[in-house]
Amino acid sequence: MKRLQNIITETxxxxxxxxxxxxxxVIPAVNIVFGVITNETENWLHIKQYLLKDYIxxxxxxxxxxxxxxxxxxxxxxxxxTVFDFPFRRFFKWALILPxxxxxxxxxxxxxxxxxYTGVITNFLAWASGKMIFIDIMSMPGAIFVFTFFLFxxxxxxxxxxxxxxxxSLIESARMLGKDYTQIFFSVILPVSRGVIAAGSALVLMxxxxxxxxxxxxxxxxxxxxxxxxxxxxxxxxxAARLCVYSMGFIILIxxxxxxxxxxxxxxxxxxxxxxxxxxxLPNTKALAACFYCxxxxxxxxxxxxxxxxxxxxxxxxxxxxPSFLEATVNTVVAAVVCAVIIVCCAILITNSARISRSRFAxxxxxxxAVGYSAPGAVISIGVLILFMWLNDxxxxxxxxxxxxxxxMLFFAYIVRFLAVxxxxxxxxxxxxxxxxxxxxxxxxxxxxxxxFKVDFKMIIPSLIGACSLVFVDMVKELPLxxxxxxxxxxTLATKIxxxxxxxxxxxxxxxxxxxxxxxxxxVYYLSRVERE
Amino acid sequence: xxxxxxxxxSLLLLASMIAAGCVSTKQSPATQTTQTESKxxxxxxxxxxxxxxxxxxKAFTDKTGIKVNIIKAGGEELIQRIKTEGNSSKADxxxxxxxxxxxxxxxxxxxxxxxxxILEKNIPANFIDKDKMWVGLTMRARVLVYAKDRVSxxxxxxxxxxxxxxxxxxxxxxxxxNIYSQSMLASFIEINxxxxxxxxAKGIVNNLAMQPExxxxxxxxxxxxxxxxxxxxxxxxxxxxxxxxxxxxxxAAEKLGVFFPNQNTTGTHVNVSGAGIVKTSKNVANAxxxxxxxxxxxxxxxxxxxxTEYPVNPAVEPSDLLKSWGTFKKQNISLSKxxxxxxxAVQIFDEVGWK
Numbered sequence: 001m002k003r004l005q006n007i008i009t010e011t012x013x014x015x016x017x018x019x020x021x022x023x024x025x026v027i028p029a030v031n032i033v034f035g036v037i038t039n040e041t042e043n044w045l046h047i048k049q050y051l052l053k054d055y056i057x058x059x060x061x062x063x064x065x066x067x068x069x070x071x072x073x074x075x076x077x078x079x080x081x082t083v084f085d086f087p088f089r090r091f092f093k094w095a096l097i098l099p100x101x102x103x104x105x106x107x108x109x110x111x112x113x114x115x116x117y118t119g120v121i122t123n124f125l126a127w128a129s130g131k132m133i134f135i136d137i138m139s140m141p142g143a144i145f146v147f148t149f150f151l152f153x154x155x156x157x158x159x160x161x162x163x164x165x166x167x168x169s170l171i172e173s174a175r176m177l178g179k180d181y182t183q184i185f186f187s188v189i190l191p192v193s194r195g196v197i198a199a200g201s202a203l204v205l206m207x208x209x210x211x212x213x214x215x216x217x218x219x220x221x222x223x224x225x226x227x228x229x230x231x232x233x234x235x236x237x238x239x240a241a242r243l244c245v246y247s248m249g250f251i252i253l254i255x256x257x258x259x260x261x262x263x264x265x266x267x268x269x270x271x272x273x274x275x276x277x278x279x280x281x282l283p284n285t286k287a288l289a290a291c292f293y294c295x296x297x298x299x300x301x302x303x304x305x306x307x308x309x310x311x312x313x314x315x316x317x318x319x320x321x322x323p324s325f326l327e328a329t330v331n332t333v334v335a336a337v338v339c340a341v342i343i344v345c346c347a348i349l350i351t352n353s354a355r356i357s358r359s360r361f362a363x364x365x366x367x368x369x370a371v372g373y374s375a376p377g378a379v380i381s382i383g384v385l386i387l388f389m390w391l392n393d394x395x396x397x398x399x400x401x402x403x404x405x406x407x408x409m410l411f412f413a414y415i416v417r418f419l420a421v422x423x424x425x426x427x428x429x430x431x432x433x434x435x436x437x438x439x440x441x442x443x444x445x446x447x448x449x450x451x452x453f454k455v456d457f458k459m460i461i462p463s464l465i466g467a468c469s470l471v472f473v474d475m476v477k478e479l480p481l482x483x484x485x486x487x488x489x490x491x492t493l494a495t496k497i498x499x500x501x502x503x504x505x506x507x508x509x510x511x512x513x514x515x516x517x518x519x520x521x522x523x524v525y526y527l528s529r530v531e532r533e
Numbered sequence: 534x535x536x537x538x539x540x541x542x543s544l545l546l547l548a549s550m551i552a553a554g555c556v557s558t559k560q561s562p563a564t565q566t567t568q569t570e571s572k573x574x575x576x577x578x579x580x581x582x583x584x585x586x587x588x589x590x591k592a593f594t595d596k597t598g599i600k601v602n603i604i605k606a607g608g609e610e611l612i613q614r615i616k617t618e619g620n621s622s623k624a625d626x627x628x629x630x631x632x633x634x635x636x637x638x639x640x641x642x643x644x645x646x647x648x649x650x651i652l653e654k655n656i657p658a659n660f661i662d663k664d665k666m667w668v669g670l671t672m673r674a675r676v677l678v679y680a681k682d683r684v685s686x687x688x689x690x691x692x693x694x695x696x697x698x699x700x701x702x703x704x705x706x707x708x709x710x711n712i713y714s715q716s717m718l719a720s721f722i723e724i725n726x727x728x729x730x731x732x733x734a735k736g737i738v739n740n741l742a743m744q745p746e747x748x749x750x751x752x753x754x755x756x757x758x759x760x761x762x763x764x765x766x767x768x769x770x771x772x773x774x775x776x777x778x779x780x781x782x783x784x785a786a787e788k789l790g791v792f793f794p795n796q797n798t799t800g801t802h803v804n805v806s807g808a809g810i811v812k813t814s815k816n817v818a819n820a821x822x823x824x825x826x827x828x829x830x831x832x833x834x835x836x837x838x839x840x841t842e843y844p845v846n847p848a849v850e851p852s853d854l855l856k857s858w859g860t861f862k863k864q865n866i867s868l869s870k871x872x873x874x875x876x877x878a879v880q881i882f883d884e885v886g887w888k
Binding site for chain 1: 602
């Protein structure tokens with residue numbers, strides 16, 4: 001009874017709206033999971049007998065190693081560029097986000113092209129050493145490499161923002177107590193930033209979980225490959241749903257792990273003045289080493305694939321570039337901007353109401369958004385389609401408007417898919433400012449809504465911009481949803497790439513890939529400028 | 534007090550209105566087709582030869598005044614989309630690059646019989662579904678590609694021969710997740726029976742030079758690189774490598790030879806890209822017109838050459854490159870069987886451990 005009372009008193013416009021948004025985004029997934037409540041089919045028995053073990057082992061290996069390496073590289077780079085000063089530091093500070101602008105599947109195709117028999121790296125090695133040396137990228141280590149170097153910026157961005165603003169006093173105190181910087185990294189930085197590291201690596205792992213392009217090209221049987229095979233190949237929705245549930249099980253494990261890592265303690269900086277860290281100059285050799293480390297990561301994650309793509313684009317641009325490219329570019333940018341704005345608004349609703357509400361329910365709701373982010377795109381798209389079929393009956397009979405051939409459906413799917421990215425960035429923003437100001441404002445008589453706009457909003461603006469640009473970059477790269485749900489004659493840059501890559505003409509997809517990289521780079525650069533101001 | 538939240542809400546509303554406005558001009562033509570017979574036809578296609586296919590559709594529009602609206606995606610996903618859309622689907626024509634998918638679409642009840650004397654005249658009977666639910670548009674052969682410097686033509690004979698101990702560690706092919714692999718095994722199930730087909734798959738797995746990875750082109754490159762001696766792959770990928778702008782690819786492709794297997798026995802495995810008319814189509818007449826147009830000599834030539842495939846219309850000659858590889862004997866089975874046996878093929882692959 002008391003609990004019910006609690007729920008009623010806790011209910012306000014924020015939580016109601018948040019609930020509505022979460023419910024709408026979870027419905028597509030629920031549609032799918034309902035498929036499980038059937039008997040085991042013949043296909044399922046087949047999968048269990050021959051394949052399931054392989055799927056579990058491969059997925060687990062991929063998660064463990066990609067997650068670990070991406071986190072390590074992300075955090076260590078963030079620590080280097082915020083705490084120390086060395087040549088090109090300011091450049092690397094924003095340039096190290098750039099690998100995010102290359103879609104993982106493009107990265108995979110580019111590297112396998114360079115390392116193939118006809119590839120530039122193989123030829124260079126043959127020239128340098130006199131014999132053919134092959135590096136087999138199309139393997140499990142190769143996949144881990146690709147995910148690590150194209151996804152580590154998720155961890156890097158989130159932990160850098162955190163380190164830059166909130167650890168100056170900690171580091172200074174530790175220095176005064178005689179710790180050196182390596183000790184500080186392991187005994188101070190890692191413990192206090194474990195929350196943001198966990199948030200960042202959760203994003204990395206969810207990207208890995210829903211990836212289909214890289215793993216299917218490399219011939220690695222993970223859950224997303226399996227779901228595709230069972231659903232679209234065997235036409236067996238219920239077995240596919242079972243696999244989805246397994247795959248979700250992995251994600252839930254990760255989220256539980258994240259919770260355990262973060263612990264019960266909430267870490268918030270309670271001083272009103274945020275101290276800005278002054279970077280410490282490094283001695284020569286160490287500066288060189290730091291510079292080299294940053295440069296090596298930057299090369300592997302961005303520069304090398306970029307050069308290859310430029311070379312390919314030079315080879316093919318005459319055949320490929322036509323007016324439809326401009327249209328695809330406009331479509332890509334418009335969709336990304338509009339959806340990024342909508343997603344960030346929704347994310348504010350959800351994260352703020354989860355923060356101010358004491359009920360467990362609101363917190364679970366914000367976690368649920370991860371469903372859309374971690375399930376394979378093809379699965380989400382069919383879930384969305386099922387939902388819109390139901391809406392279509394209304395719109396067609398009342399306004400004779402077919403919603404399933406409109407862009408509404410596609411945009412809705414984008415929101416389902418990327419809401420978690422927005423929520424995750426904002427959550428860490430809110431976590432930083434804590435609840436002190438909020439409580440003070442409430443005590444002084446402001447309402448929840450007014451408090452948000454007068455007090456909290458200004459403090460989370462950097463996180464807002466961060467969330468917006470992360471979502472924007474993700475949207476520009478998005479492929480599976482666009483492919484299945486797009487209206488007639490609607491192309492984006494990603495679908496242009498798909499058309500060539502699917503036909504194994506990767507060289508021809510290079511111009512579109514370069515435009516994507518350019519757009520994302522602009523967004524990343526702008527983000528870093530805003531941060532500096 | 535409540536003002537800011539209204540502001541937030543109206544911002545949301547505004548954003549969604551902008552979203553709608555941006556695309557509404559584009560989606561209106563498709564929605565209007567629900568009315569009376571219009572001057573439009575809507576295609577869901579899994580064939581992606583940007584530029585070429587589009588140019589053919591444009592030629593069709595210029596000739597007939599019928600506008601062609603296109604959604605491109607994977608063959609399997611498009612089936613799923615048409616299925617889910619049910620009666621509301623706007624799709625008129627479904628085009629895909631494998632007979633297996635055409636069969637799946639037919640079995641799911643998504644297609645309707647096509648009646649057209651022109652199509653029957655232009656396309657040989659074995660490239661048309663027995664219930665006329667779909668027609669083939671281009672044909673591709675799954676051939677053996679070998680390293681000219683290490684293998685002589687005389688050593689090659691049949692797909693079955695590749696399971697022989699002398700090819701141990703020398704055979705390359707694609708993953709079993711790929712529909713081309715599946716359709717090939719499905720054809721063997723039809724011709725040689727299930728037990729023999731399974732034995733064959735097992736034999737290939739034993740002789741593999743490495744675990745299947747990458748696409749068809751990657752198999753060719755692996756042969757050129759000496760990782761293995763013979764690859765089973767679709768002929769047109771080699772054609773594309775020979776036509777590539779990348780000199781390294783051309784050089785690699787020139788080291789390779791094409792061999793049509795099973796010439797003295799059951800024939801080389803062939804597959805089609807083809808099209809069916811969707812059951813719920815509201816523009817059937819236009820759809821038939823477009824398919825007829827695609828089967829005519831002019832379109833067949835560009836359609837097939839775009840991807841170095843074989844045209845299905847016997848009046849049209851294949852490209853010079855294909856002619857230089859010679860003519861060959863094809864498997865003599867109904868292509869519908871590729872679909873019928875697909876599921877069993879997938880299971881066999883898993884049972885013998887073909888990744």
